[in-house]
Amino acid sequence: MREEYKIIELQPERLVDTAMRLKRDLYRLVQICAVRIESGYELTYSFAKEYEFLNYRLVINEDVVVTSISGVFETAFLYENEMKDLFGVNIDLINLDYKGNLYRIEKPTPYKE
Amino acid sequence: MLEVILRGLVFIIAAPFVGGLLSGIDRKITARMQGRRGPSIFQSFYDVRKLLSKQVLIVNSLQHMLVWGFLIFVVFTGVLFFAGEDILLVIFSLTTAVMFMVMASYSVNSPFSAMGSQRELIQMMSYEPMLLISAVGFYMATGTFNIKGIMQANIPAIVYLPGVFAGFLYILTVKLGKSPFDLSNSHHAHQEMVKGITTEMSGSVFALIEIAHWYENVFLLGIVGLFIVSNQWWSWIIAGIVILITFFLEILIDNTSARVKWDVMLKTVWAITLVVGGINIFILDIIR
Amino acid sequence: MATLMRFTKTVMKNLFSKPVTTAYPAGPAKVQERTRGQVSIDIDKCVYCTLCAMRCPANAIKVDRNNKIWEIDRFGCIQCANCVNVCAKNALSMDQHYTSPAAKSVIVTYGAPKQESEKEQAENKSEK
Amino acid sequence: MSFIAFLICFPFIVAALLFLTKNDTIRRVIVILSAIAITAVALIFSISGIVNNACLEYLEDTHTIDQIMIIGELAILLLIIITSLKYKKYFVILLAITQTSLIIWFEEFGYKSHEKIVHIFSDRFTNIMCLVIAVVGCMICVYALGYMKDYHKHHKEYVDRRPMFFTLLFVFLGAMFGLVFSNNLIWMYFFWEITSVCSYLLIGYTKTNIAINNSFKALWMNLLGGLGFAIAIVYLGFNHDIVSLQQLVASHGTLIAVSLLAFAGLTKSAQMPFSGWLLGAMVAPTPTSALLHSATMVNAGVYLLLRLSPLMEGNLAGIMVSLIGGFTFFATSMIAISQSDAKKVLAYSTISNLGLITACAGGGNAETTWAGILLLIFHAVSKSLLFQSVGAVENETGSRDIEDMHGLIVRYPHLAYIMLIGICGMFLAPFGMLISKWAALKAFIDTGNMILVLLIAFGSATTMFYWTKWLAKLISVSHRSKIHPDRTESTEWFSLISHAVLVVVLCLVFPFVSMGLVEPLVTEMFELDIPVIISKGNMIIMIIMLCMIIILPVAVRILTSKTRYKKEISYMGGINTGDDRGFVDSFGDHKDMYLSNWYMNDYFGEHKIFNISLWLSSGIIIILMVLTIGGAF
Amino acid sequence: MGNRSIVPFGPQHPVLPEPIHLDLVVEDEKVVEAIPSIGFIHRGLEHIVKKKDFNDYVYVAERVCGICSFMHGMSYCEAVERVMDVDIPERAKYLRTIWCEMSRIHSHMLWLGLLADAFGFESLFYQCWRMREKILDMFEMSTGGRVIFSVNKVGGVLRDMDHEMLSNFIKQFDDMEKDIIELTNVFLEDYTVNTRLRDVGILTKEQGLELGVVGPMMRASGIAFDTRKLKYAAYEWIDVEPVVATEGDCYARTYVRIKEIFQAFDIIRQAVKQIPDGEIAIKAKGMPNGEAFVRVEQPRGEAIYYVKGNGTKFLDRFRVRTPTFANIPSLLETTKGAQLADVPILILTIDPCISCTER
């Protein structure tokens, strides 16, 4: 027996709206995760409310600019900076933008290749 | 005059040994209280010997001068005390010494050192009234500020000054830098100040501070003794015992409390000063 | 309910009982039966299959199939025992004692050329 | 007599001259020459007075002078009325009219023993005061020459009214001399009013809104004190037929009058409910502050109190004065902790120190008075030095915030050393404060005034805190700070250096000052042999301490000449960037490290303590005044 | 800048066993602003799934952090097992549960010690760590390692604990429990300790949800959530109720962790009672293909494992969102208005494990 959870596809434009709705419904941000795929990235935004676990999936091209949800969920800034720095995902309007210096690594965006 | 000089010399020579040994014993007892074997009781001497032999890193040369000032004034304080001079003068000299220390650690322009020196100042501000009140108490109990005179009293000062004594023990914890009041420079455990006022001191400069603390501790325990001694010879034995008990008590307190924050320190120390010390001297004034 | 010096009892108990400190290094180190110290090899059982080298997550083992040399960088081994688990010949095992600290790495070679006994070869790391 | 006349009149003449002088160079010449003249005369007069132990009294026909004074008082009244109308401060007019008419009425109708009294006199105390006023006051005038030039260079927004400014400085000096030499209370009152008005005009110098408001604050508070003074004069004249200070001191049992005069003294020395005006005085150019805080204004207050101190032993007036003094000492030293503006710290420290002097005066016995007088001397010199050095630093760096004095010792070493000496002179053992604290403590224990003992114990701790942190700030050395070119004017330097030398010398010769000057004076005042306050042995120890501090730098250099140093940047968790002034911040950029002193606004902030203290001290005053007056009937 | 100091806090700092850095802006000692910076330990270990056989990657995964290394190894295995759809033997599940809870005890004891160290209570620190050594001995007895155990594998566990060993452990726990009660009461009742913990760094329930804090941090703010209520290892057969406190301050967080120590003892007792006999591992056939999320409750709270395989022995992506990562932003909130002396305590009450945060 294992925990059940959902993975829901989402358009990038709908992201902030969805985040706002979830916040209103008292969900918390659990994690954001990026995976490098051929055409670009697969981003998973996970939210939870009590034991319910929702994953919103964005499949985007490399050049798509994703709006930050750090204005909605403050904690998102860490995840977003990480994706930006390690994967090279274009994320806009992060409230605490480390500008590539979250992890000061020598090789930029090592997960991108 | 000769006697005064002699006493001073004895203090200058003997105090580091006593102080160093006390600090070694302190560390040993502390270790045993924590269930471990602990260092040798001569450890403090080993430490200082090592520090003296190491390279000295300084941030600026002013620092070194001020540290010397600290040491010299601490020794001077002790000499004045054991030579039996005026107790107010002793306190003022001590204050001057600490001021040198504060300036030494502030002069280096390092964040933790500077923070430490501000805390040291707060500590000083909190214990200073009680120190003065102790002196006042001695004067009221024995009619003199002169330490030699105080020691010649017919009745030991503690009889008149139980409250002041308690208050003094309280600030002794601050002065010895023991938990819960080891704010500016903690000997044990770690703290947010790194090494506080001594952060930027290394090698022999740091050794000077250790030595100064030995002197200071001997002097402080001397004040504890001053509460007990009278013109009876056996009072000296009791004073010795009380000093040892005090010393042990301080170690025990050190090992059974957390470091408090400065505001708690300031408030409690002042409150104790006011309540215990203040009431004591008020009553003394009335019954006199 | 806050009390001052709540810890006194424990502290006093400690003061008057024997410290728990080990005697080490004067006495022996404490080990358990399953303690994973360092990898040891029964070189006679080894068939130089290189499986252990391939599966070593830290790349501490080198096996030269042709010259029949089995070599381990003691300072590179993370004591995961993966090699022990994967070796089909059960040639490997974990000792309870561990490698001593040193200024240079200890690289131990077993097997050929000819001499079966172990030959310790302390290499300067900078030369490595 | 001619000396005294010179000291009182000459400054007024110089003032008149300066009022007409628009030329910088001429003004410079006049100021310097007259400063030299005044200082010289004061020195000759006072020192010969002290050496010969002369107590001079002058009885003379004073009718014309009295007439002049009445005219003068009316003139002052007119001035107040005109300016107050201009700025719509009607309350002040009321105060001024009340007291002036009271005095004039009294002079015309109630002045019975007119001819019999001594109008002018001088004894040791006046000599000491005269020295302080002349030496410190004149140097401030000289300092002001350079300072005001720079000041108007930096502050183009203010109208340059320097002739007016220097006029006022000299009027002030003249009034101060008059005040201390007067024996006739009405004369004293007249000079008292002049100082009030002068300070009012000086504070309003820049004519900004805040300056005007503060100047009126100073005016009404001082007028309130003046009112007390006036009532006391009238009361004394009618009930006891006393019109001179000597008579007053000789008579006992005029509690109400003493209280009223003490009240006037408290306002003038800016004690607690009336501290506001001195704080407000800060808006004026620095020489004003230096003058008000050290040699003149506030000293007039404590001078009066110390004069009265034999009358305050153990009575309600004494309790009021010592309580207010002690309380002010403690409360304002706490507030000083929370201040970072150097002038404000100095202002609070002045109030606090004067509090200690006041407490000493209120103690009403020989020992405390001895301490009070000594403290007055030390304070005047050190405080003047400090104000001037702060002013000089402000002209150099454009800021008088203590935070901006970080590492001053590297940037402006000379100014920093001067300031160090000033601060040490203020509080560090074995300097001034220490001795007074010592004597005061002892005396208050002996008289059983435990509340004051506690106030002093706590107050000395807080005093130590704010001074030390300032001291530490000055000597904080960071790498690569450079020496800056020092453009302080020569006249300023002259004054600064003389002050610094004076501070050090005073400390060194303090036993002689005490034995040769203050002890006989106190003996005279109290008509008894005062006990040994600080034994010779202890004085020697203090001198040794002082020498240790002076020798230390040299000694350490020799002691450590063999040590091998390595200079190393300070510790910042491993992320300094190159030198010890910055570090790598969370975003990977360089960030300047910055260290600030502690101010503890949440505990010692002005807003926390000031108002409470106002209420408390007003309460103390009102209750004790009511008790005094009630007790008299 | 007024009367504010700007001070670098860390990365090297005696109260921080691990490097983390804060740009502190303080007024006297009151923190006005604190911006955290991480990355001093960043290694990039998620990346080497592309270089290591997924079976051997367990050894990397358990070195995500040396404190709850067991949990990391286990969670990684659970995630891979889920992708490969293998169901491991029940005995293995129970063994994992027991080790998990032992890890929790050791981790919380360690934390209590470090907390004591941070507020300058050295003897208390020593006492905690002395107690913790007993757990480490048990670990070494059962796995052969003191901090890194290497007993997990995809498909089960590598070492068994026989009945004798388990009952011995239970007996030792019974003894320890008394001592721990005595010890933890100092945290809860001592006056000086209380001045340091009470009303420091308050995080309300709302803030907690907004900042997405997890674990004891979350439960101390009154949010009853514990991933152990979900089904992983053997937890579906075990009674466990989240320990909750409502104050949201450092005291509450200490309280929650202390109670969790006793809860862990209880869980181990349950597990030992219920543990069935049988195999401890099965052979996992094939290669992982597909993706899976696994959530587990580590000592510091909920951790998320994500594994994506592509049918080869090298995974496409492995990701771990550790509890500290979720808790760090709360520092921004809790440090504001606190004192400098509180900063180490505030950093510690999130029980940071920077190693796993930065991977």
Next chain:
Amino acid sequence: MAKLKKSPWIIHYDGSSCNGCDIEVLACLTPLYDVERFGVINTGNPKHADILLITGGINAQNKKVVEQIYQQMPEPKVVVAVGICAYNGGIFKECYNILGGVDKVIPVDIYVPGCAARPESIIDGVVQAVDLLEMKQDYFEKNGISYNKAMKNKNESNKENES
């Protein structure tokens, strides 16, 4: 002589370890292993320290930090690299952000092996380090130049000679 032997003070820095080694370093201080019986104090301040205990490998960000801490220690000083990570990056050596062992940035005197090095090993390492300290102290006192610097100079001149 033997001025240092009885009072080696340490500073511990966590390079990029997994914590395993760090907690074992800390465990050395606690009652069971109690290194203070050898006079060891964990100072946490480079300016007071004689021995730098460093765990974990070097990465791009902590490189400078490690260098600076080392530089801020007074002579004589010894570096003890604890754990496999500190030796060569350990299990993380293939990670993109691991530059290698501690010797990439500062000279290491003693390596303590083990992934999680055992407390006993760390004690052994410290004991060896103390002997080295003595040696370096003598060298420093005789030649007025730190041993490490002398060695570095020698190596460099050797290299120059070779080329």
